[in-house]
Amino acid sequence: MKFWKVVFASLAAMGAQPLAAQMESVPDRSAQEGEGPFDKLLIRGATVIEGTGAPPAGPIDILVEGNRIAALYPGGAPKDEARTVQRVIDAKGMYVLPGFVDTHGHNGDPAKAPQPSYGYKLWLAHGVTTVRGVSFYFGPGKPDLSDARRSAANTIVAPRLIPYAVFGDKWSGGNPDTPAKAREWVRWAKAQGYWGIKFFNSATPAVLEAALDEAKLQQMGTVAHLAQTGVAEVNARKAVELGLGGATHFYGHFESLLKEGLPHYPEDYNYFDEQARFGWVARLAPQAVEPGSEKWDDYVDALVESGVTLSPTFNIYSASRDVMAAKTRDWHAKYSLPSLMEFYAPSATNHGSYYKDWTSEDETAWRNFYSKWFKLTKDFHDRGGRVTAGSDPGYIYQTWGFAYIGELEMLREAGLSPLAVIRAATIDGAREIYEPRGQEPPMGRIAVGQLADLVIVPENPLANLKVLYGTGHTRLNYETGAIEQVGGVRWTIKDGIVYDAPALLADVARMVEEQHGER
Template identity: 70%
Template sequence: MFRIILAALLTITATAASAQAAMEPVPSRGADEGGGPFATLVIRGATMIDGTGAPPEGPVDIVVNGNRISAIARGGASQEVINAATRVIDAQGMYILPGFVDVHGHNGDPSKAPQPSYGYKLWLAHGVTSVRGVPLHFGPGALSDEQRSASNTIVAPRLFPYGVFGTGNGQAYPTTPAEARAWVRWAKGAGFHGVKFFNNASPDVLKAALDEADAQGLGTVAHLGQRGVAQVNARNAVELGLDGVTHFYGHMESLLGDGALVKYPEDYNYLDEQSRFAWVARLADQIVEPGSEEWDAYVDYLVESGVTLSPTFNIYSASRDVMRERNADWHNKYTLPSLMNFYEPSLTNHGSYYHDWSTADEVAWRKFYTPWMRLTNEFKNKGGRVTVGSDPGYIYQTWGFAYIGEFEMLQEAGFAPLEVIQAATMNGADEIYDAKGTPAPFGTIKVGKLADLVIVPENPLANFKTLYGTGHVRLNRETNVRERVGGVRWTIKDGIVYDAHQLLADIEQMVAAKKRTGSD
């Protein structure tokens, strides 16, 4: 018990110290960082996967004027257009997709990665051109970075910061519906695009906040954590007007088979994170049978409500195989030593809960993924919208790489590769823009859309592993030589062409410099 109390006190102290530290300012975009936007950019000869769910088609030439797609020439653009182009990218044999959208991003903890460009460049290097921050920074900086990204004066994806309900305005946490509405109006005035809830509000306060967010054109998403789930589970939150549920929280508590409340073990303590996360997997033992009448009714309700699910399967993947995630290919070159240190077992760092992780814990988590993935897949099959979020910076999940890991896990859950791409592009853009009441200006390859695009040398529908920045090792069966293939070649954001190889080289240099100096 003393260890648990000490851990809680250390966590509070570490959080306070982290809040006092400041993130480094993002350096201005250099003259050699990204080219464009161009008067006319022509991307030639690629096979197009347009994000709508339509099958691949090609070759096509895509013409971009400034930061907008002006033409999609099936069979090729005219020689006149090609000759007049400011830049031509030869993408023959390659694949072109809409820029990816990460709907669950964080990038503001100086103890892990004090320079935000570390995360921004890793996202871009993996084709992510838009990020919804939930929140982006746990402190100042998100709104400034959003503005600088919008003007392309920094190297970063498009940023859509959400405010954390009840924080940031210097006032006490809202405890009445009137205070909740006032906070939401403040968030709108401050420039946030939506509100992230951590399930700390009473149902009447949450309802008022959700209603006001809807009136103000702000999106809403919730992490329905255990401390509030007895009052507001996922079904309750959706009934109150919540737009999106992230992670698994709230779903299993909406499907309990015996009793209204979760049956916690006698020695459970939420502040001991090993206990908290080890026990989560055992929650699946308390739910109704998947496929039962009660199960189907819950899935149907979610679909009919119009809620969006962003499961973030990847962020808990170490729970089922911690050794694999700890030794992932990218850590050596691309994970900062300070970040790797944060990932290691700790009593103070959130998510670093593998204090004494056992075979039984990993087996329980492997079993837990079965109903969680089934719920998500059935929701999708019945018409529900699923988006792709990575929640990077925790539990051995490094920016960019974690996002591609989510692709793989969605496929594991039963999504066809085209469905994964749709979730990562069109669905993510639509989730962000539905609350605004306007069509998403990106997310599909269509004439008039913003030029947010990803060009890759390998067919991602055949193997998502080829999207990792470290590429994919393949044996050449003719030469019996191992070859490393894949990775993103170019990421185009707002008409600006970024060389993904150079972005990764920048990160490699950043990590190497920290290792040489022995600094964080």
């Protein structure tokens, strides 16, 4: 199959279309949306979880000047300093973390969520201040670039947007089916303003190697969804050997660990029938060697030594192990658009809506699959490999923002400690994005000189990651006997601009109500 047929078949299977002209434009940020940046902003009395894995410390006052952290004052800021600030946030008893980094973002399409600010506001309401789009939009046109520029200027309400392009997409230069053409496309993408490249493994090994090499020369990041259509030639081990910087999802890992030969699929298997595709993905796990075996350990060591980053996106497939739970999440009624819920429902065409005949046998296979996938990720992490947090929202009952917190919970389930989860969500995500550019990230930890990207939460997320969900966490108050809803992000600060997280959620709830009314 020719390159473009494979690429666009893959994109079609993901529910992608050439959407640039069809999406609504993101409205300008109004005067009522976010406060600041201020000459001086003081966050007072917080317990700080600074992002690198260091334990919490507090109380600490954080002084922000413009969009940068200017000073950290253990015990409290000097009185003279406190008198000069324009805004004080009382964070006594609260926790402050670096802004979260989502390393795997997409944003809507006309059928699901035509207004991009729906996803942007949900991300911000959950503390996500930076998103790498892989891609934000597929097809010709560049709303991902214009949205990124507008976000950098803070003229729209959105996280910091890092645009990647799918290899071969977006240009009119024809099929990059030779090493020379691959290099040309990479240079073109760099000139347009894209920070990196997302591969679907649809190129030959020689073309992929040339593209990866040129990307390094151009200081662009690379990440791959190693689709089953190309994994027989390029599994994860081979891709890493060719120079891949990041691997997302599970694709390519189990194919690198097979006990023998190629994967076994039934005679009537059809990749474009997603019921078969995702049903049989889980059946790869028993075909792979066991954790702790020589081949397993050799593979994990090879990944670590290569410097590749793993962004597993556990959450996006979690419905496969319990569909009923996924479709009845607390937030769907108030925060998931009716059009989005329709897209999620079983369908023969919508990507990820493959539950046409999903059985207990399928769910059991996926639970077993996760056990092995968790172990692979944990072994990689424990041996020094970098793991980051990506949510891949807008598919399979995973709504923006909520999906990201779900990914943090699943990183914890995989065995990462709470501090390691926060590190994956902050400094390690920032480093994955900035390292290809030869730069230390300007955000991702709480330190003097860093960008003022911060999350302020009333409850301790290290004790319970559920307090980061916009819907909060249900808990009994033993003093009053009342059942209370606690938690949720209180403020998200991006570039020194203070966003009221509950107000962002209220905006999203209005979008949902309006669409219900229209229907």
